[in-house]
Amino acid sequence: MKKVFALVDCNNFYVSCERLFRPALNIQPVVVLSNNDGCVIARSNEAKALGIPMGEPYFKIKAFARRQNIHVFSSNYALYGDLSARVMDVLHQMEAEMEVYSIDEAFLSLPVSRNWNRISYAAELRERIRKYVGIPVSIGIGPSKTLAKIAGRVAKKEGRYQGVFDLADSSQMDDVLRQTEVNDVWGIGKRFTEKLGRQGIHNALELKRANDAWIRKHLTVVGARIVMELNGISCLPLEKAPAAKKSIVTSRSFGQPVTALSDLREAVISFSSRAAVKLREQNLEAGALHLFLATNRFGDQAVSYFNGQTVPLPHPTSDTSMLITTALRCLQSLYKAGYRYQKAGVLLSALSPQGYKQQSLFAPTTEENKPLMTALDRINDKWGQDTIRYGLTGAHKLWGMRQSYKSSAYTSSWQELPLVKASLV
DNA sequence: TCTGGGGTCCTAGGACCC
DNA sequence: TCTGGGGTCCTAGGACCC
Numbered sequence: 445m446k447k448v449f450a451l452v453d454c455n456n457f458y459v460s461c462e463r464l465f466r467p468a469l470n471i472q473p474v475v476v477l478s479n480n481d482g483c484v485i486a487r488s489n490e491a492k493a494l495g496i497p498m499g500e501p502y503f504k505i506k507a508f509a510r511r512q513n514i515h516v517f518s519s520n521y522a523l524y525g526d527l528s529a530r531v532m533d534v535l536h537q538m539e540a541e542m543e544v545y546s547i548d549e550a551f552l553s554l555p556v557s558r559n560w561n562r563i564s565y566a567a568e569l570r571e572r573i574r575k576y577v578g579i580p581v582s583i584g585i586g587p588s589k590t591l592a593k594i595a596g597r598v599a600k601k602e603g604r605y606q607g608v609f610d611l612a613d614s615s616q617m618d619d620v621l622r623q624t625e626v627n628d629v630w631g632i633g634k635r636f637t638e639k640l641g642r643q644g645i646h647n648a649l650e651l652k653r654a655n656d657a658w659i660r661k662h663l664t665v666v667g668a669r670i671v672m673e674l675n676g677i678s679c680l681p682l683e684k685a686p687a688a689k690k691s692i693v694t695s696r697s698f699g700q701p702v703t704a705l706s707d708l709r710e711a712v713i714s715f716s717s718r719a720a721v722k723l724r725e726q727n728l729e730a731g732a733l734h735l736f737l738a739t740n741r742f743g744d745q746a747v748s749y750f751n752g753q754t755v756p757l758p759h760p761t762s763d764t765s766m767l768i769t770t771a772l773r774c775l776q777s778l779y780k781a782g783y784r785y786q787k788a789g790v791l792l793s794a795l796s797p798q799g800y801k802q803q804s805l806f807a808p809t810t811e812e813n814k815p816l817m818t819a820l821d822r823i824n825d826k827w828g829q830d831t832i833r834y835g836l837t838g839a840h841k842l843w844g845m846r847q848s849y850k851s852s853a854y855t856s857s858w859q860e861l862p863l864v865k866a867s868l869v
Numbered sequence: 870t871c872t873g874g875g876g877t878c879c880t881a882g883g884a885c886c887c
Numbered sequence: 888t889c890t891g892g893g894g895t896c897c898t899a900g901g902a903c904c905c
Contacts, residue, residue, distance in 0.1 A: 478873035485873070485905090503871040519873085546905045633903050664879060666903080693875055700870085742872055754898095789874090846871085 446556040448585055448612040449592040449682070450540075450566060452573075454531060455580045455600060457548035458486035461527050462517050464578045465854050465862055473514040477502050480697050481518055481846045518847040526855045530577045538569055543683045551589060553682050556612070566608040586611040589680045590673035593630040594620065594648065621649035621674065631670045636663055648674060688795070689726060694719040695789020698843040701740070702785045708737070708775060711843045715790045716771040717834055720764040723792060724821055729760035731794025733767060735774035740786040749783045760796050763813045767792070768834060 454460060458476040463469050473490035477483065484491075484500045494512055496505060502516075509516055528547045535542055541553040554562055566583040573581050584596025591611050598620060599609035611617060627637040629648050639662055645651050652674040659667045669679040694715040702708055712735065723730060736752030753774045757766070771790055852860035 480871090480873065482871080482873050499872090501872040506871085549905080631903065635902060664902090666879065687877090689876085691876075695874065697873065740872085787873095 447553045448556055448562070448587055449589050449678070450552040450554050450562075451545075451584045451589070451592040451596040452531075452535060452550045452552065452569065453582050453584070453596050453600070454528075454548040455582055456486055456488055457528075457579070458517075458519065458524055459488045459491075460579050461520075461524050462851055463488075464527070465851065466515075469515055473512060474517070475509070475514055476517045476519055477849070478519060479845055479847075480699060481848055482697065485519065516849045518850040520851050520853065522853040522856045523851065527577060527579060531573055531579055531581070534573050534576050535569070538572070541682060541684060544686070551592065551682055554585070562612070563608055563610055566610075567606070570607050581607065583608045584611065585609070587613070587676040588673040588678040589682075590630050590670060591617075591676065594624055594628075597624070597628065618649055621652055622647055624648040626651050629670065629674070631666065636667065639663065688797075689728065690793070690795060692719055692722050692726075692728075692730070692792045692795070693789060694722070695736075695787065695791075696843075696845060697787045698785070699846045700842065702843050703781075703783070705775075705779050705781070707842045708779060708785060708788065709772060710841070711788050712771050712775050712790070713768050713834055715788065716768045717764050719790045719792050720762055720767050720817075721821065723762040723795075724817060727798045728795045729762045729798050730757060730767070730792035731760045731796065732756045732792070733770050733774070734791040734793065735771050735778065736789050736791070737775075737778050737785055738787045739783050743784075743786075747783065749780060749785075751778050753778055754793075756794070760794070762798065763817060764834065765813065 459474045462474060462476065469488075471490070472488070473494055474488040475484045475491050475496060476486040478485045481502055484496055484498065484502060484505070487496055487498065491514055494514070496509075496514075502509075508514075524547060531548075532542075532544055532550060535550055535552065543551045545551055554565070562585055566585065570581055570583055573579060582596055582600040584592045584594065584599050585608075586592035586595045595609045595611035598611075599605050599607055602609070611620060614620075624647060626632055626640050626646055626648060627634070629651060632640070632651075640646070640651065640654075643654075643658070645654055651671060654671055656668060656671065659671055663670075672679050696711070696715065698711070702711070716733075732754055734752055734754040736750070738750045739748045741748070741750070755770060755774060757770060761767070767790075852862070854860060854862050
């Protein structure tokens with residue numbers, strides 16, 4: 445049977461998560477900040493209306509936010525991750541084929557049939573998510589993922605459609621595409637927009653009709669696929685199972701600049717430990733480790749330093765102490781005194797399933813550490829991250845993140861459950 | 870003072886081989 | 888003056904996404 449795609453997209457997701465536990469904020473301007481309280485990464489409609497751009501550094505709007513009574517939150521991924529899982533559960537229950545595309549989006553594959561009403565199905569989905577989880581969503585429907593994305597924008601923006609817009613076999617197709625700026629098309633970013641603009645291509649309809657050879661030459665096959673998708677020819681299939689990871693990164697900007705090697709060591713040990721846990725969660729082992737250090741990229745270029753080092757591991761491993769030792773060796777050779785470091789990170793690559801590669805006959809094996817790693821993960825799973833951790837990750841954490849406006853882990857920590865108070869009068 | 874983090878895919882170019 | 892050609896593999900960098 446022929447299929448169409450539906451995109452289910454949570455509205456202003458992080459803001460909606462915060463509002464769930466602070467309903468008084470439902471009509472107030474709200475923003476959520478990135479790690480380190482750096483940039484604005486989610487805005488309520490009221491905050492958008494006040495002109496706060498996506499990605500704006502917080503320090504630039506701090507005074508304005510205070511004047512306008514904008515409610516500000518540090519990001520709280522424990523909360524957002526849990527609510528995301530609940531939204532995805534509701535979708536699963538509807539028994540459609542689905543792809544979890546990101547923390548706040550999922551694609552569904554819907555059958556095309558004359559005696560079946562897609563719009564009322566989508567409306568029902570939307571209502572269930574509102575009722576069971578409390579998060580508002582928009583749903584766009586189209587013959588390709590790219591068109592479903594465009595339909596989703598219409599669903600979100602135009603109140604008259606009540607959160608659901610169907611672009612599959614729609615007579616409005618070209619009108620909608622004409623009104624969609626090219627940089628709002630999925631896969632067209634800043635650079636492609638500039639290139640297209642120089643060719644006189646400014647909206648999605650013009651892109652749909654663009655010359656294929658030119659697109660292939662200047663936007664590569666990536667661009668050619670987008671053009672086909674705009675023409676209703678689906679090139680991007682529904683990925684029902686998540687693909688195995690090819691790399692795992694743990695990196696952070698520091699709450700304040702760090703100069704001492706000892707502080708960097710703490711950070712590097714902490715990032716390596718975290719990366720190792722992620723590796724084990726996915727039953728993977730790494731064949732190589734990359735460590736990088738960076739000073740503030742917006743600061744004075746004369747005193748800037750960015751460097752990284754990749755080293756192969758003697759054999760694929762997910763052993764925390766092996767990864768820490770390797771990362772610290774990199775740090776030793778990368779570190780230069782006198783710089784104000786702002787960021788560091790560990791990247792694990794050459795990933796393979798656990799136990800997949802043959803062990804070396806001569807290299808030291810980490811096999812005997814497996815029970816220790818398993819025990820460590822179990823305890824931290826049960827009692828919370830970092831209940832047991834490697835020494836030297838530091839108690840004072842000079843390098844730790846700023847999170848001045850964080851809400852509670854309402855749904856994933858017994859200590860932080862919301863309290864409901866009632867009294868009988 | 871203060872500018873996120875974690876990913877993917879594609880291409881060009883260098884190293885190396887016969 | 889003239890300095891092969893074709894193939895593979897790897898990596899760095901660019902572009903994009905949420």
